[in-house]
Amino acid sequence: xxxxxxxxxxxxxxxxxxxxxxxxxxxxxxxxxxxxxxxxxxxxxxxxxxxxxxxxxxxxxxxxxxxxxxxxxxxxxxxxxxxxxxxxxxxxxxxxxxxxxxxxxxxxxxxxxxxxxxxxxxxxxxxxxxxxxxxxxxxxxxxxxxxxxxxxxxxxxxxxxxxxxxxxxxxxxxxxxxxxxxxxxxxxxxxxxxxxxxxxxxxxxxxxxxxxxxxxxxxxxxxxxxxxxxxxxxxxxxxxxxxxxxxxxxxx
Numbered sequence: 001x002x003x004x005x006x007x008x009x010x011x012x013x014x015x016x017x018x019x020x021x022x023x024x025x026x027x028x029x030x031x032x033x034x035x036x037x038x039x040x041x042x043x044x045x046x047x048x049x050x051x052x053x054x055x056x057x058x059x060x061x062x063x064x065x066x067x068x069x070x071x072x073x074x075x076x077x078x079x080x081x082x083x084x085x086x087x088x089x090x091x092x093x094x095x096x097x098x099x100x101x102x103x104x105x106x107x108x109x110x111x112x113x114x115x116x117x118x119x120x121x122x123x124x125x126x127x128x129x130x131x132x133x134x135x136x137x138x139x140x141x142x143x144x145x146x147x148x149x150x151x152x153x154x155x156x157x158x159x160x161x162x163x164x165x166x167x168x169x170x171x172x173x174x175x176x177x178x179x180x181x182x183x184x185x186x187x188x189x190x191x192x193x194x195x196x197x198x199x200x201x202x203x204x205x206x207x208x209x210x211x212x213x214x215x216x217x218x219x220x221x222x223x224x225x226x227x228x229x230x231x232x233x234x235x236x237x238x239x240x241x242x243x244x245x246x247x248x249x250x251x252x
Contacts, residue, residue: 090125175207
């Protein structure tokens with residue numbers, strides 16, 4: 001399995017990171033893909049990627065951390081692509097849950113980073129909290145021809161899912177699919193497994209039965225179990241197909 005989105009470099013793991021990585025390996029995780037947050041997390045992210053044999057870094061500016069000086073922030077992020085190897089531009093996007101006042105900056109930062117991705121022929125990892133429709137519109141409006149990637153932590157409608165798939169993007173599915181009050185299972189059931197990858201977003205969004213606790217990569221098996229019910233196939237099929245999808249998208 002591949003955990004396609006986890007922040008294992010975060011401070012929440014400082015006291016037991018080695019144990020978390022060991023449990024991930026025991027659970028059958030081959031790779032953990034690490035999205036960046038902002039200019040302050042670059043060193044932590046790169047340090048973990050270099051010290052671990054399963055962690056792989058991506059680089060981007062997370063929408064919740066976009067500030068008025070976003071152009072300077074983006075310079076620091078873009079510099080990294082000249083210095084190190086990254087498999088994707090991420091985590092990028094728009095978040096209209098926490099702070100709508102920064103929306104113009106978020107939109108500008110998102111579009112700029114999409115341009116980089118297209119130039120470098122890299123996929124993007126999209127954060128789309130309460131902004132899925134807006135992001136679909138922005139991608140279409142800017143006429144990106146070869147842009148691809150994943151809508152991480154997908155939480156949109158069936159119609160949005162189909163639109164995303166038609167655009168050549170995948171859906172990142174994590175712990176939310178296990179929540180009792182989630183409608184995500186219903187939205188996914190008529191889709192093809194060819195369009196799904198799995199993730200944790202650790203330390204956030206822990207799946208049932210760990211909901212409310214710190215999430216970690218080994219818990220991805222609970223996501224796999226739930227998807228096996230949704231698609232009515234074995235857990236082994238879910239593991240195989242989502243891994244193949246991730247390997248292809250991120251060219252691993």
